[in-house]
Structure formats: structure tokens, C-alpha cells
Amino acid sequence: MGIVGGAGIGVERFTDALRNGRGRFSAVRAAPSSRPAYVMAELEPFRLDEHLPSALQAEPSLAARLRKVGGRSTRVAQAGLLAVAQAWCQAGFPAGGERTALVVGGQNLSHAFEAGWSERFAEEPAYLSPSAAIQMLDSDLIGCVSEVFGMQGEGYAVGGASASGNVAILNGLRLIRSGDADVCVVVGALAELSPFQLQAFANLGALGGEAYLDEPERACRPFDRRHNGFIPGQASACLVLEAESHALARGAPALGRVLGGAMSLDGNRGANPSVAGEAGVMRRALANAGVPVDAVEYVNAHGSSSSLGDITELKAIERAFGAHGPNVLVNSTKSISGHCLWSAGVVEALACLVQINAGFLHGNLNLTEPIEHACALLGPDSRDIGVRIAMSNSFGFGGINTSLVLASPSLSIGSG
Known part of the structure; x- marks a missing residue:
């Protein structure tokens, strides 16, 4: 298992947040917007190199590929790579190759990336980085993860709005059960919402938090009478699914x-x-x-x-x-x-x-x-x-x- 999110980077910190009820919500400004701020559980800026699992020291070539690919990737890809690295190490370094599949849950992953380029693009369109042609596609995360971890089995992204993560797990389960893969790495992609997306959700009446800008930690309240809409969170998470016989054969630890x-x-x-x-x-x-x-x-x-x-x-x-x-x-x-x-x-x-x-x-x-x-x-x-x-x-x-x-x-x- 691996997770990189607003509630913590790494399973240990995430577990602590769950056990002790430590959400990390704050009021975040976005422009243009009709609201002064939005309440979010935002993933704070992080350096990929500072959070690599210590177990990667045993695999220096893998660590080197991770630094190389991650160093020139978008934030969505970096968060996904780090979550996979955590899960990959915890799973005992399963072999890549043609029997290892990859399913990414998520769609429209580049909205914030494109919004970040919009001003510079408007001024000088010709200076748009050629790499943007790859980074703007949802398949970029597939390419980054498969290159670093040597995956050559089936790979694709699935979209089901807020159900995308479960859709990805279900697809991974089908790949294992059908015999098309021994291992399937499932990645839930980081959602970085652009100002356009935030405003659209707000106008729909789906986005909450406006009454809690001074107390953002109280804004997300499922099943409470004072709930008034969803509060965005940011995280990328990874599960390594594996056929039981294959896991037993290589002595892999099972977590569920x-x-x-x-x-x-x-x-x-x-x-x-x-x-x-x-x-x-x-x-x-x-x-x-x-x-x-x-x-x-x-x-x-x-x-x-x-x-x-x-x-x-x-x-x-x-x-x-x-x-x-x-x-x-x-x-x-x-x-x-x-x-x-x-x-x-x-x-x-x-x-x-x-x-x-x-x-x-x-x-x-x-x-x-x-x-x-x-x-x-x-x-x-x-x-x-x-x-x-x-x-x-x-x-x-x-x-x-x-x-x-x-x-x-x-x-x-x-x-x-």
C-alpha cells in the first residue's frame, strides 16, 4: 500500500491521521473565483527525493529511474510515482514484465497543469514546452509508472468520476481473476482541480465549506445535520493486487x-x-x-x-x-x-x-x-x-x- 496526500505522506502517517482524527484542512485561494477561498485537504508541496522509501536503497537502479522520471514529471505523476514506490516496496518488489498490469483510476488529470500554463501560453504560444503534449494526457501517469517499475502487461486509465478509484480496483481484480495478469498495480490519481473546475462544482451547489472559511477543520462533516457539500481532498494512493498463488510462491506479505x-x-x-x-x-x-x-x-x-x-x-x-x-x-x-x-x-x-x-x-x-x-x-x-x-x-x-x-x-x- 502507498499513499501521498493531505492527511499524510506514507501509510504510517495516514494511519495516525485516521486513528487520531487528524484532518489537515485549510482555506485555499483560487483565482478567478466568486468565492474568497475554498476549504480543502490540500497536499502540501513535497520533494520526491526526500520521501523515497528507505527500502529503495536495496534497489539503486530502480531509485535512479524514479528520480530521473519523477524529476521531469507533473505533480500528479510525482505523487503517483511515490505512492507506487511505497506500495512496491511493501509488496516485496514484485517483478515487472508482461505479467504485471497497471490500472490508473482518474480522468481529466491535467486541468490544473493546463491552467498553470494558460497565461504564458497566451503571451507566447510558440514557447509552450514540447513535453506538454505528453504531460497533458491521462496516459502520462501510465507511462511514468510503467517506465520506472518495468511493467509490460496491460495498462490503461479508467474514469468513473468520484467512483474512478473503485472502478480501477474492479478492473484490476478482473485482470487477476481472468489470468491475464499475476500482479496488477492500481493507482488512484491525484485530483488537482483548476479554478474552472472549482467554480463549476460551486455553481452546481456540490461544493461545501463556504461557511467554515475561519474554521476549515470543521467543514467536512459527513452525516451531520450541518453538512453542506463535499470538501476537496488531494491524494494519490496505490494498491498492489496479486493472485494468491503467485504471492504465496514468492513469499509476499498479504495485507488483505x-x-x-x-x-x-x-x-x-x-x-x-x-x-x-x-x-x-x-x-x-x-x-x-x-x-x-x-x-x-x-x-x-x-x-x-x-x-x-x-x-x-x-x-x-x-x-x-x-x-x-x-x-x-x-x-x-x-x-x-x-x-x-x-x-x-x-x-x-x-x-x-x-x-x-x-x-x-x-x-x-x-x-x-x-x-x-x-x-x-x-x-x-x-x-x-x-x-x-x-x-x-x-x-x-x-x-x-x-x-x-x-x-x-x-x-x-x-x-x-
Whole structure:
């Protein structure tokens, strides 16, 4: 696992943020804008060389490629490379080659990059860097990661709005299950929103935080009565998926199991969610995983801090789990990380695995006045508790519904 984000660089710091409820939100100015500032969980400037995993000392040629490629890359690519490096080292340096695939979750990754060039381009179009032709494409992250880590299997980027991360994990799972890859590296791409994108979300009424510019740490409040829209977060995260037989053969450490998942559409191009669509995809995910409803102990909710989205999801959880619903603990990692958009699914699947392995569930930050529901929402503080089977939800504009079923590495199942 690997993560580079506003809540911390590296799994250890991210775990600390989850356990102790340490979100890093601030008011950030963007121009042009109708707002004086936006609340975000922003990834602070970082130097790639200062955060390379110490384990890379054992692979000097890999470290050299990482410095070379990363040194001339965009911030999106640098964050992705560093997240992959962390995960690659933790996974015991799996071999690259034709049996290692790469799936990137995210789309429209270059908006902020292009916005940053706009003024200079308007003044002197001819002086636009030739490398911009590569860097403006979503495939740039695929090229950077595959070059550094020697991946020659299948590789592509998938987009599903805020569900992109889960869509990427589901595609990685299919590649492993079909036998087309032994290893699949899944990367949730950093979302750097341009002023245009921020204003568009604000005008839609989806972006919150305007009432909390003086108290940004209180702005992201999933399932609370005072929620008023999503709060952007910035992170790139990585999971290394591997066929069980292949992992066992090379003695790789297992941190969890992806038991299954599902994806569905509402047939709706808008931003409004559907109880039926969300409940249905949760049920299909459980069927795909071969897991009974009453075996799930915990749901990492999409929980975006929007009034319509939050109540819709809680109703969907009630419908999907029926009589077992009140027994299922629910939290939203976004209360700590912010809404990481394209990478949210990978960030939150990683959060599930962190909690499963460390024996705790993080709290719902800022949850002081819960909306009416029949679900077992965790309070603002973390709780020490063992979980073996969890669900992670991600939903996206355009009626995209996704759910994953994750489990402890110690869970005994019939097949990998």
C-alpha cells in the first residue's frame, strides 16, 4: 500500500491521521473565483527525493529511474510515482514484465497543469514546452509508472468520476481473476482541480465549506445535520493486487483480500444519487464476493458530506442490509482526507485495510448532530475493534455506483 496526500505522506502517517482524527484542512485561494477561498485537504508541496522509501536503497537502479522520471514529471505523476514506490516496496518488489498490469483510476488529470500554463501560453504560444503534449494526457501517469517499475502487461486509465478509484480496483481484480495478469498495480490519481473546475462544482451547489472559511477543520462533516457539500481532498494512493498463488510462491506479505465487488449505472447523467442503485450495487457486490449480508461488520461509506448524498446512502445501506443494518458500523474516511475524487476509492480501500490490520475503526470527524437514520454511525472518535469483512462504497456523477468487499488476510476462503 502507498499513499501521498493531505492527511499524510506514507501509510504510517495516514494511519495516525485516521486513528487520531487528524484532518489537515485549510482555506485555499483560487483565482478567478466568486468565492474568497475554498476549504480543502490540500497536499502540501513535497520533494520526491526526500520521501523515497528507505527500502529503495536495496534497489539503486530502480531509485535512479524514479528520480530521473519523477524529476521531469507533473505533480500528479510525482505523487503517483511515490505512492507506487511505497506500495512496491511493501509488496516485496514484485517483478515487472508482461505479467504485471497497471490500472490508473482518474480522468481529466491535467486541468490544473493546463491552467498553470494558460497565461504564458497566451503571451507566447510558440514557447509552450514540447513535453506538454505528453504531460497533458491521462496516459502520462501510465507511462511514468510503467517506465520506472518495468511493467509490460496491460495498462490503461479508467474514469468513473468520484467512483474512478473503485472502478480501477474492479478492473484490476478482473485482470487477476481472468489470468491475464499475476500482479496488477492500481493507482488512484491525484485530483488537482483548476479554478474552472472549482467554480463549476460551486455553481452546481456540490461544493461545501463556504461557511467554515475561519474554521476549515470543521467543514467536512459527513452525516451531520450541518453538512453542506463535499470538501476537496488531494491524494494519490496505490494498491498492489496479486493472485494468491503467485504471492504465496514468492513469499509476499498479504495485507488483505479483495473478495469481490460490483459496478452499475442508474441511467442518469445528473448528479443526483439513487437509493435503489446504491442498494442494488451493494447487494451485487456481496453476491459476487460470495459473502452473506450478515457477515459484513463495517461499511466505509462514500459519505461525501452532501445533504442529498449522505441521506441517500444511509437509506441504501438500510435497504441493502435489511435487519442486519443496525449491526454494521459506518464511517466516512472523507471526514479526515477530504473528498479525493478520482482517487477516493483507492484511498478508502486502503483505509479499510489499514483499519482491518491495525484493529480499529476511525471516527466520523465533526459528527455532532447526526441526521436521522437507522445505521450504526461511528462517533467522532476512533474505536478499537476487530473487523474481518468490510465494504467500501464509491459513487460518481453520471449515476455510477460501485462497491467492494474486502477482508482480513487471515480470512480462510476456498480460492484466491
